[in-house]
Amino acid sequence: KQATDQLIIDAGQKHFGAIACKSCGMIYTAGSPEDEFQHTQYHQSLLDKIKFVGWKKERVVAEYWDGKIILVLPDDPKYAVKKADEVRQLADNELGFKQVSLSCPSRSKTYLFVNSEKMIVGCLVAEQIKLAFRVLNEPAEQKEVKKHELLEHHRAWCCSTKPENAICGISRIWVFSLMRRKGIGSRMVDTVRNSFMYGCHLSKEEIAFSDPTPDGKLFASNYCET
Numbered sequence: 001k002q003a004t005d006q007l008i009i010d011a012g013q014k015h016f017g018a019i020a021c022k023s024c025g026m027i028y029t030a031g032s033p034e035d036e037f038q039h040t041q042y043h044q045s046l047l048d049k050i051k052f053v054g055w056k057k058e059r060v061v062a063e064y065w066d067g068k069i070i071l072v073l074p075d076d077p078k079y080a081v082k083k084a085d086e087v088r089q090l091a092d093n094e095l096g097f098k099q100v101s102l103s104c105p106s107r108s109k110t111y112l113f114v115n116s117e118k119m120i121v122g123c124l125v126a127e128q129i130k131l132a133f134r135v136l137n138e139p140a141e142q143k144e145v146k147k148h149e150l151l152e153h154h155r156a157w158c159c160s161t162k163p164e165n166a167i168c169g170i171s172r173i174w175v176f177s178l179m180r181r182k183g184i185g186s187r188m189v190d191t192v193r194n195s196f197m198y199g200c201h202l203s204k205e206e207i208a209f210s211d212p213t214p215d216g217k218l219f220a221s222n223y224c225e226t
């Protein structure tokens with residue numbers, strides 16, 4: 001016991017208290033052997049999951065100076081589908097979805113943002129839908145409509161009871177914590193609007209965000225300019 005305490009005190013002189021790793025984003029206590037062990041494990045598994053080695057056939061749907069967006073469809077080669085699933089699970093973990101399978105895997109399209117360091121730093125899952133319900137603003141301003149949401153498993157947001165037509169449902173959107181606020185989320189949604197339906201450009205009204213988190217809500221409100 002005493003030996004451990006001593007270790008913490010020693011390391012504490014170099015780094016004090018909680019620190020955030022600059023490459024995986026985990027916050028841990030420097031100098032705590034348990035924390036450092038957990039960090040090493042998380043760090044390696046995260047980097048393995050988001051590492052993108054490059055595929056023989058990549059469906060590149062958008063290219064930018066700092067990366068590209070690849071679309072993965074359910075019938076793609078196993079290695080591609082597996083990678084897309086792995087990244088989606090990472091996102092699900094952060095969103096608090098536990099072992100939630102896709103509502104319709106055969107109709108879902110996964111968009112992956114690969115940056116110039118060959119890491120998958122963004123993931124978006126889009127599914128075809130028919131109806132969506134708008135999320136209404138705080139009670140005081142409920143006349144004003146805010147944003148779409150699917151009926152299934154909705155949270156505490158107030159929803160309109162009037163269903164509206166939507167074509168594309170975004171069931172998950174996730175950007176690696178250290179890469180947020182660089183327009184990656186917006187560029188993924190732009191790309192979905194251009195590529196979800198062949199030969200069609202979807203308007204902002206034709207896409208719906210399902211079950212938004214607080215981050216997701218802020219992002220979607222900004223994106224939809226509501």
Ligand code: ACO
Binds near residue numbers: 172180183212220
């Ligand atoms: N707080 C306030 N405004 C925000 C936030 C936020 N957390 N995130 C985005 N915005 C707004 C800002 O106005 C931003 O523009 P600015 O940076 O110039 O101010 C604008 O949206 C565009 O943001 P992007 O940079 O395009 O979005 P980003 O790449 O950071 O991705 C996302 C946003 C996906 C929500 C990211 O924060 C994330 O992965 N969060 C954790 C997972 C999550 O909650 N996902 C949404 C779940 S809901 C769903 O999946 C349907």
Ligand code: ZN
Binds near residue numbers: 022023024026043
């Ligand atoms: Zn780390």
